[in-house]
Amino acid sequence: MEIWDTMNDRVKFFIKGIIIILGVYLGFRFILPLILPFIFAYFLAWIVRPVTEFLYKKIKIPRIIGGSISLILLLSIIGTGLFYLGNMLIKQALNFARNIPVYLNVLAGRLDSICSSCDELLGLAAGSVRAIMDENMLSMVNKVKTDMVPGLTAKTLYYMVKFIGFIGILLIIFISAVLIVKEVPELKTKYKNTEVYNDFNKVFSKLAEAGMAYFRSQLLIMAMVAIICVIGLVLIKNQYALLLGLGIALLDALPVIGSGMILIPWSIMMLFDGNIYAAAILITTYLICQIIREVLEPKLIGNRIDVKPLYTLISMYMGLKLFGVAGFILGPVALIIIITIVKVIDDKETRAYTLDKGTELE
Secondary structure (H helix, E strand, O other), rough: OOHHHHHHHHHHHHHHHHHHHHHHHHHHHHHHHHHHHHHHHHHHHHHHHHHHHHHHHHHHOHHHHHHHHHHHHHHHHHHHHHHHHHHHHHHHHHHHHHHHHHHHHHHHHHHHHHHHHHHHHOOOOOOOOHHHHHHHHHHOOOOOOOHHHHHHHHHHHHHHHHHHHHHHHHHHHHHHHHHHHHHHHHHHHHHHHHHHHHHHHHHHHHHHHHHHHHHHHHHHHHHHHHHHHHHHHHHHOOOOOOHHHHHHHHHHHHOOOOOOHHHHHHHHHHHHHHHHHHHHHHHHHHHHHHHHHHHHHHHHHHHOOOOOOOHHHHHHHHHHHHHHHHHHHHHHHHHHHHHHHHHHHHHHHHHHHHHHHHHOOO
16 A cells, blocks of 8 residues: 555556456456346346336335336337337348349449449450459359358257247346346345445446436437438338338447448439439438437537547447457447546545545544
C-alpha cells in the first residue's frame, strides 16, 4: 500500500485501467460462455418481474407460478410475432430464389457489356476479360461442390445434436428465469447490507442504465429505419421490400457502413437506368434514415453513455479480432463495462478520500 500511495494519479489510473481491461477480457473469454444462459434468464426475469410482483402482492399468487405464467405469456407473444415475421421473410426469400435465373440472365447481359468495355479500354482481344471471369467462376463453383457440399452433408448429424443441445439450453434459460424471479427478492433482503453487494449493485445499476439506454436506442432507431426503408421499397414496387428493409436497417446500425452502402449505389444505378422516380425515392429514404439517426440517437442516449462513435468503432474492430463475429456486440459492451467500472471505482475512492479528510479535520 505504501508503494501505491507514492504513485502519481496517472500511473494509478494506467494500472487500474490495465487490470480492468484484462479482467473484462478474461471474463468474456472464459466466464461469459459459462454464464451466458443465466444472463438471458436474468434479462427475461427482469422483464416479467413487475407482472410477477403484481400477481404476488395483489392476488397472492406465488412468485414461481406467477413468473411461469408471465414468462409463458411473454414467450408466446414473442414467438407469435417472430412466426409471422419469419413467414413473410421466408416467402420473400423463396420468391427471390425462384427468380435467381432471371436475375442471373440480367447480370450476365450487363457483365458482357462491362467486359467488352474493359477489353476496349485495355486493348485486349474481344472476350478476354469475360474468359478470365468465367474461369474464376468455374473454379469457385467446383470448390463449392468438392469442399462445402460434402462437408455440410457429413455434418448433418453434428448439427442435429447441436440443435437438440440448443433446445436444452432454452429449457435451462426458462427454468432459471422462473427461479430468479422467485429467489432474487430474498437474496436482495439477505445481502443488501454487505459491502460486496453494494459495490456490485452500483456497477450493475450504472451498467444496466448505460447498456439499456444504448441498446434500447439502437433497437428503436433500427425499427424506425426498417419501417422507412420498407415504405420506400414498397413505393418503388420492390417485391422484397421487407427482406431488404430489415437488412438495410441492420447495416445502418454499424458505424461507418450505414444504410448508404446499399441505398446510394442503388439510387445511382436507377438513375443510369433512367428510372428517376426510383432514384429519388431511394435517395430520399437514405436522407430520412440519416436524419432519424442523427436527431434521435443523442436524445435517446443523452449523457448516460459517454462513448464517442470513434471509440465504438475501435471497440467493434478489436472485438471482431478477439472474439470473431460476436465481437461486433461484445466490443461495445466491453467498452461500456470498462468505463462504468472505472467511474464506480473513482467515485468510491473520491468518497473515501473525502471521509478521510473530514476525519482529519475533526
